[in-house]
Amino acid sequence: MPHDGHDHHHDHQHDHAPPPDDPSFSSDQALGARALRLLLEEAGVLEPGEVARQIDRMDGITPSMGASVVARAWVDPAFRKRLIETPVAACTEMGIDLQGTHLHVVENTASVHNVIVCTLCSCYPKPLLGIPPDWYKSYEYRARAVIEPRAVLAEFGVAIPDSVEVRVHDSTADLRYLVLPARPQGTEGWSEEKLAAIVTRDSMIGTAIPKA
Amino acid sequence: MSTNPERRGMHDMGGDPDHRWSGPVPRAEHVLAPWEKEVDAIRTLLGRKGLQTADELRLGIESLSGEDYARLSYYERWLRSVVHTMEVKGILKPGAHAAKVAELKARRP
Numbered sequence: 001m002p003h004d005g006h007d008h009h010h011d012h013q014h015d016h017a018p019p020p021d022d023p024s025f026s027s028d029q030a031l032g033a034r035a036l037r038l039l040l041e042e043a044g045v046l047e048p049g050e051v052a053r054q055i056d057r058m059d060g061i062t063p064s065m066g067a068s069v070v071a072r073a074w075v076d077p078a079f080r081k082r083l084i085e086t087p088v089a090a091c092t093e094m095g096i097d098l099q100g101t102h103l104h105v106v107e108n109t110a111s112v113h114n115v116i117v118c119t120l121c122s123c124y125p126k127p128l129l130g131i132p133p134d135w136y137k138s139y140e141y142r143a144r145a146v147i148e149p150r151a152v153l154a155e156f157g158v159a160i161p162d163s164v165e166v167r168v169h170d171s172t173a174d175l176r177y178l179v180l181p182a183r184p185q186g187t188e189g190w191s192e193e194k195l196a197a198i199v200t201r202d203s204m205i206g207t208a209i210p211k212a
Numbered sequence: 213m214s215t216n217p218e219r220r221g222m223h224d225m226g227g228d229p230d231h232r233w234s235g236p237v238p239r240a241e242h243v244l245a246p247w248e249k250e251v252d253a254i255r256t257l258l259g260r261k262g263l264q265t266a267d268e269l270r271l272g273i274e275s276l277s278g279e280d281y282a283r284l285s286y287y288e289r290w291l292r293s294v295v296h297t298m299e300v301k302g303i304l305k306p307g308a309h310a311a312k313v314a315e316l317k318a319r320r321p
Binding site for chain 1: 227234241246247251254266287291295
């Protein structure tokens with residue numbers, strides 16, 4: 001920034017500075033989002049403050065919620081069965097509201113490794129894992145996961161032996177998937193909390209394997 | 213727009229038949245900007261209120277031209293779709309969103 005030697009100019013520049021909490025507030029995208037919110041509030045469709053509350057709610061949903069469900073399934077065989085057979089009820093037991101999402105839990109075993117993709121868009125179990133990662137929405141992942149899953153997994157550092165079947169599940173607007181990873185060896189006797197800590201987001205998408 | 217009905221839409225990427233996306237999966241992740249969270253929240257609330265189903269969101273995105281689909285970012289596509297659905301349902305007047313953006317832009321410091 002050029003400096004003209006008139007130090008008093010600096011004081012006035014504060015009047016024009018964007019709010020420090022929102023560096024993108026003046027971008028065209030930000031104006032587009034704000035215009036939409038204001039119009040919907042004017043139309044009475046959204047209440048003032050409702051969007052901010054929803055942002056807070058979404059910020060509170062992290063992959064740790066999915067991890068807690070997986071850890072419970074690892075320590076409690078009856079819960080594991082309920083999670084696979086009636087996932088909505090099982091998540092409700094854990095205090096997690098799936099918000100109308102139809103969830104299908106696919107379990108990794110010694111002979112099957114599951115991977116989730118949404119080739120058409122970005123459908124994802126948001127109530128359990130939060131916002132999907134950028135790579136999940138990338139064109140390369142969407143295009144390639146269904147045709148060369150082993151090559152894609154290799155890029156993530158996951159080598160699946162030829163003897164293990166790789167099943168790729170293409171999500172839809174109506175049906176979302178969650179991978180139930182296999183409990184790693186060497187975790188015998190671990191607490192549920194300690195187990196949950198090794199269940200990563202990517203392991204519940206199928207692009208990682210939990211490690212003890 | 214393609215005149216060949218068998219040609220897939222831009223969004224229909226699975227299997228990559230045209231070998232357009234055969235490169236490595238980009239692994240960089242970004243923290244959502246406030247405006248991206250705002251669009252996500254608006255869309256979630258509209259879904260919960262029954263004003264835009266996930267299918268309607270998808271339809272709005274998939275109706276974008278291939279050029280726009282490739283040019284716009286993820287939440288820009290969502291924003292376009294939400295505005296489209298709200299116009300179709302008569303909740304927003306056509307042009308109202310662009311006018312509001314222009315109004316905000318004029319007030320921008």
